[in-house]
Amino acid sequence: MENSVFVQRRAQLIAALQPDSVALISAASEQSRSRDTEYPFRQHSDFWYYTGFNEPDALLIISNRTDLAPALLLCRDKDPAQEVWHGRRLGPAAASETMQLQAAALTEQSTLLQQAINGSTAVYLHLTENSALLQQVTEQIQLLKQREKRGDVAPTQLVDIAQLTAAQRLIKDRSEIAVMRRAGQISAQAHIRAMQYCRPGRFEYQLEAEILHHFALNGARHPAYNSIVGSGENGCILHYTDNSSELKAGDLVLIDAGCELQGYAADISRTFPVSGKFSPEQAELYQLVLDAQYAACNAVQPGSNFAKVTAAAEQVLTEGLLGLGILQGELQQLIADKACKQYFIHGIGHWLGLDVHDVGAYKVNGSDGETAEQPFVPGMLLTIEPGLYIPHGSPTEPRWWDLAIRIEDNLLVTAEGHDNLTTAVPKEIDAIEQLMAASGGSN
Structure with a gap:
């Protein structure tokens, strides 16, 4: 993204601050994985949003x-000895020259932070x-109070900045949409690759490897x-990440x-x-989830x-679960009781952006002062993900178990x-089967 994007975002945040205030946003720090090794560095989402700067231990004022x-x-000063080892x-x-802002070394943080806080109405x-x-910050404030005679x-206020940054990040700008569109395209092709590679006797982690390979x-x-x-049955575990089981003929894989x-997430689920x-049972239940997804998407x-x-x-x-005999009772009462939640055990979706479960309010204060649903507006990006999970031993006919x-x-x-x-x-049944048959995956 061009520096002008980050300059504009900072200007929007400045406009939202109380008069004569400062906002402090920290970069992430490296995290140890094991002795003398670190996890791959991932920048703090808010810091990235306002800077595009991908180094640890920095501070934006x-x-x-x-x-x-x-x-x-x-930010960290240049250090040839450290750079030989760590990059x-x-x-x-260079930061000041290339990023259209002023920059200073982290060694000056104490002095510059006190200058920024002294005389400010609020610190975000x-x-x-x-x-x-x-x-x-708290220590600096206490020190300033002791020096009031000077x-x-x-x-007088410490304000959580999270609400301001979340509201701004909720509406994506054109540069963000372009990146997320590309992330969606890459991820979609990775899922296609997994479908094409899938065979009985291979392992879940091998499908994962195909996906990660395509990403990179x-x-x-x-x-x-x-x-x-x-x-x-592993598909019934919502956040299953062991990915270690052998793929068996007749099973579904989720x-x-x-x-x-560039920091932005895609989030796709497919089942095949x-x-x-x-199988007939798999097709009936799958088509029901697909119909529900179409209905949900149409409401966006x-x-x-x-x-x-x-x-x-x-x-x-x-309606579908009642028709299949998985639920019993009167339709309107079942809807009122949210009976489908026995098998649809998560939400319909979430905001998507720099975080896969991105920031942004789901509820807002209405004009009458009551809490209301956050209305959709152009620029919001979200997932739609209905699902059905019928674990072994559920109160249904056994033919539905483990789907x-x-x-x-x-x-x-x-x-x-x-x-x-x-x-x-x-995601249509015929399209999935045709794709897998063309790649030799149909048995």
Whole structure:
């Protein structure tokens, strides 16, 4: 993304601050994996959103005070000895030149932080994250209070910045949409690759390997989350990530996987038969989930909300489960009782962005002061993912046991309705079977 994007985002945040205030946003730190090794570094999402700077242990100071710079980045100084071992650093001079903000070395943090806090009305920061920074700010405030006779002025408020950043990140700009569209395309092709590779006798982790390989080949070096490849009864475990079982003929395999591209997540789920052909029971239950997903997707448009989308899916699922004999009773009462939740055990979807379960309120205060559903507006990006899970021993006919189906796509709310960014990967029964037969996966 161009630097102008980050400059504009910082300007929007500045406009949301109380007068004469500062905002502090920390970078992530490297995390140890084992002795003398670290996990792959992943930048803090808010810090990335406002800087595009991918080094650890930095600090962004944003202010609307006339006597302070609008944006000041504190980062690690150049250090040839450290860079030989651990990689190149941009350094303050190059950061200032290339990022359209002022920059200084982290060694100056104590002095510059006190200058920023002194005289500010409020300090915005993540109150539930980075306890070290919060402690440092608190200590600086106490010190300023002790120096009031010298003319120092301590802030009167510490404000959690999370609500402001979440509201801004909820509406995606054009640059974000372009990246997420590409992430969806890469992830869709990875799912297709897994379908083509699938055979009885192979292992779940081999399908995962095909997916990760495709991600990396296309510029997405990391998944957005630990990939789920659950075959047979493993699909009934929502966050199954062992991915260690052998793929067996006659089973379904549920894959939930998406790449991370330039910090942004894709999140796709598909379910398909290991042998390439759905059994009658699998096809009936699969078509029910697919119909529910279509109904839910059709409800995604400006002015709608997650509650309406959920109701659309639950209506279809309840009718279908009743028709299949999996639920018993009177339809309207079953809908009112949300009886389908016995088998549809998670939500219909979530916000998607820099985090796979992205920030953003699901409830807002209505004009009457009551809590209301967050209405969809153009620029929001969300997942739609109905599913049905019938574990072994459920109160149904045994022919339904161990069936797990989830179908998930990534939808952008548009002025006209929505745009499905992940529709390239097949989800119709005939299309899946034809794809797998063409690759030799049908037995």
